Amino acid sequence: MTRTKPVDSIQRRGLMLVLSSPSGAGKTTISRRLLERDDNIAMSVSVTTRPMRPGEVDGRDYHFIECERYRTMVVEGELLEHAKVFGHFYGTPKAAVEAALAAGSDVLFDIDWQGTQQLANSARKDLVSVFVLPPTAVELERRLRARAQDSDEVIAGRMAKASDEMSHWAEYDYVIVNSDLDASVVRVQAILAAERLKRERQVGLFDFVESLRQTL
Amino acid sequence: MTRTKPVDSIQRRGLMLVLSSPSGAGKTTISRRLLERDDNIAMSVSVTTRPMRPGEVDGRDYHFIECERYRTMVVEGELLEHAKVFGHFYGTPKAAVEAALAAGSDVLFDIDWQGTQQLANSARKDLVSVFVLPPTAVELERRLRARAQDSDEVIAGRMAKASDEMSHWAEYDYVIVNSDLDASVVRVQAILAAERLKRERQVGLFDFVESLRQTL
Numbered sequence: 057m058t059r060t061k062p063v064d065s066i067q068r069r070g071l072m073l074v075l076s077s078p079s080g081a082g083k084t085t086i087s088r089r090l091l092e093r094d095d096n097i098a099m100s101v102s103v104t105t106r107p108m109r110p111g112e113v114d115g116r117d118y119h120f121i122e123c124e125r126y127r128t129m130v131v132e133g134e135l136l137e138h139a140k141v142f143g144h145f146y147g148t149p150k151a152a153v154e155a156a157l158a159a160g161s162d163v164l165f166d167i168d169w170q171g172t173q174q175l176a177n178s179a180r181k182d183l184v185s186v187f188v189l190p191p192t193a194v195e196l197e198r199r200l201r202a203r204a205q206d207s208d209e210v211i212a213g214r215m216a217k218a219s220d221e222m223s224h225w226a227e228y229d230y231v232i233v234n235s236d237l238d239a240s241v242v243r244v245q246a247i248l249a250a251e252r253l254k255r256e257r258q259v260g261l262f263d264f265v266e267s268l269r270q271t272l
Numbered sequence: 273m274t275r276t277k278p279v280d281s282i283q284r285r286g287l288m289l290v291l292s293s294p295s296g297a298g299k300t301t302i303s304r305r306l307l308e309r310d311d312n313i314a315m316s317v318s319v320t321t322r323p324m325r326p327g328e329v330d331g332r333d334y335h336f337i338e339c340e341r342y343r344t345m346v347v348e349g350e351l352l353e354h355a356k357v358f359g360h361f362y363g364t365p366k367a368a369v370e371a372a373l374a375a376g377s378d379v380l381f382d383i384d385w386q387g388t389q390q391l392a393n394s395a396r397k398d399l400v401s402v403f404v405l406p407p408t409a410v411e412l413e414r415r416l417r418a419r420a421q422d423s424d425e426v427i428a429g430r431m432a433k434a435s436d437e438m439s440h441w442a443e444y445d446y447v448i449v450n451s452d453l454d455a456s457v458v459r460v461q462a463i464l465a466a467e468r469l470k471r472e473r474q475v476g477l478f479d480f481v482e483s484l485r486q487t488l
Contacts, residue, residue, distance in 0.1 A: 225481050230469045246469075265438055272434060
């Protein structure tokens with residue numbers, strides 16, 4: 057009787073976990089806690105053409121690049137998604153994400169519905185998308201109004217943007233209503249744990265089962 | 273400003289959780305522990321034409337029915353799946369499962385690949401299927417040989433059946449290698465927790481988000 061292939065011959069392809077929500081729904085806090093609790097997922101580092109701000113570190117917060125390099129990346133298809141925000145360009149470099157996934161590491165994305173649609177278009181099978189909703193409009197509005205110095209116009213614009221973002225909830229795989237922050241983090245962890253067990257992410261299962269059957 | 277619909281207006285449609293594995297891989301123990309730990313999932317109670325055994329309770333272990341009633345259920349499409357095993361008929365009554373799902377309760381199935389294929393054919397969207405593999409063939413064989421009085425022929429038949437069952441692993445949504453029983457139960461719990469958060473199982477999300485947007 058030959059020996060079964062060891063269980064650790066089953067490797068896992070990483071996944072891309074997207075969290076989207078209207079700003080003020082708690083997505084950023086959920087992301088930070090998830091990163092603290094799980095060593096096998098890291099935040100995707102975007103490229104951007106905007107100037108570095110005090111305290112930011114190139115390669116940690118963003119890869120700061122010139123406009124010309126950005127244009128080349130777009131043309132050469134080196135970005136999984138990209139967008140213009142307040143006159144500056146942002147994008148997700150494909151090579152780094154692909155290397156992480158191939159090594160069995162997961163990548164976290166804190167992006168909006170437009171970025172999510174682009175990721176789904178280029179990497180649907182690796183994508184797991186979660187939409188985070190606020191529990192009430194009152195709570196969301198309070199958070200959007202939090203910075204007291206903002207004008208009514210700025211706040212109105214922020215609320216319109218939140219409403220627009222929320223209109224895309226039905227494009228996501230999972231939906232979490234963030235009534236309780238810790239419960240929401242636990243829920244995202246469960247989603248991550250389950251998605252890691254999906255058959256198609258477990259590379260080497262075919263060989264493992266074949267060796268089991270042959271040794272019976 | 274009108275009030276947002278309360279979060280509890282989001283109801284959930286139940287799901288059908290299938291655990292399959294070759295006998296000896298630990299599926300039955302995992303099922304029992306899952307039922308102990310989670311109040312919102314119950315084992316599906318099958319109908320059967322075989323005689324009741326001492327200690328069995330009608331309606332708990334099985335619904336014991338006559339052959340004629342069974343034939344009627346098959347003809348009328350009242351069974352989600354059915355099979356003949358050792359000369360007796362078994363089946364899953366559709367009405368009870370549908371009532372549980374509509375009430376937001378989950379139903380656990382301990383069935384083989386043939387039953388799973390039938391369930392997938394009649395209720396794919398409600399189905400979440402998990403295949404449990406043994407960690408090694410040595411371990412599986414030890415369990416299949418456990419009852420010392422069995423003849424070599426009986427054991428060989430059991431091993432062939434295990435091998436046949438395992439050949440269907442690729443038809444399942446999730447695969448768990450049961451190296452550690454408690455870790456496997458936790459994994460099934462994570463799958464259940466995640467699947468409950470799937471957008472399409474959360475009935476009433478549309479109205480909830482619309483009310484959020486209108487109150488902004």
